[in-house]
Amino acid sequence: MTVTDPYRLAKHNALVLCGAQAVVGAGQPIVLSMGGLAGAYLLGADKSLATAPITTFMLGTAFSAIPAAMLMRRVGRRIGFIGGAAATALGGLIAVLALFQNHFWIFAFGLMIIGGGSAFLQQYRFAAADGAPSDFKPKAISWVMMGGIFAAIIGPQLVIYTRDLFEPVMFAGSFAAIIGLAIVGGAILSLLRPTEAKGSKAGDVKPAARPLVQIIKQPRFITAIVCGISSFSLMNFVMVGAPLAMIGCGFSPNEAALGISWHMVAMYAPSFVTGHLIARFGKDRMIAFGMLLMMAAGGVALSGIELWQFWLALVLLGLGWNFSFIGATAMVSECYRPSEKNKVEGLHDFLLFSIVAFGSLMSGRVYNAFGWDMVNWIIFPIAVLCLGLLALNAVRATAARSEA
Structure with a gap:
């Protein structure tokens, strides 16, 4: 019997997931850069709910996180991921039809369906880590996240070339592009190979799954999930408000889209x-470094409202997210056993995107009520909280080593 080299298999799957991240993931910058503007386009004089479609997108991701994990436990990663791409295509179709019908809440519903597909997209990084040898896990996560570089270029460029495709129906072309991206991504995902054996060898003993409460109570897990949720929520909170702020300062939708493009390249x-x-x-140091970069982003944004200040703040925000979120994801992955992965990953993404959804809704409301400066001031207390948890972790680790 030929035994598959685990490193070779892990690298193959990481590359496939990288390609899928590049294509399916390109729909995210389209939603995030145009969702609020399309919402404002569909609304009347009161624009306070402009970012609500982005909120429904995040809620779709949050509410689908646990069902997605349960589905993939039954049918496997490959079929689950292809199903997620199909959901993304369906959501894109609904969004396009809503724009033609000038219906705000149907448009928001379409973005919620895209968000449901995104719940599967968010599992790509876990899938790469789960199938990899322990020393390759951080690299496998990074490989998948590298696909986001191409997504960051593809998505905003599609916005620029398709935004007016169905003029006078603004933005419909951009959301139609999501349908094509999802179809191509589904074809790429069909190349994914299973990493779990169909049966166990004689004598194999796998540790039993622990209760979820026992896993959650681990101090390192708490630190990882708080830092991961904080980094993603802060990044999304500021990013969602940025296009509205740029348009409010007199810059064009294309300049706003390019700002999001640079942001996502930096991510x-x-x-x-x-x-x-x-x-x-x-992991701890890289998370801390990412938090410091996010604070630097807030400082640049507070220094002025020139286009370069918006763009530089978004670049620093993206860099900070990369180091803090990948570090936190790697930290989470070391806190559970293979038998526990589905329930932990599902819970992680449910909590993550529930809070991110709330932040995306509040971004528009905070911007409308208090302005761009307040959006950025919120970064600092949350980043300081995360740095405090990391410092406490370091103290615990030092005490444990001295007792050993």
């Missing part, structure tokens, strides 16, 4: 080296 570009940096400096 994923460091993935070429993030895995190596985590292996060298540790």
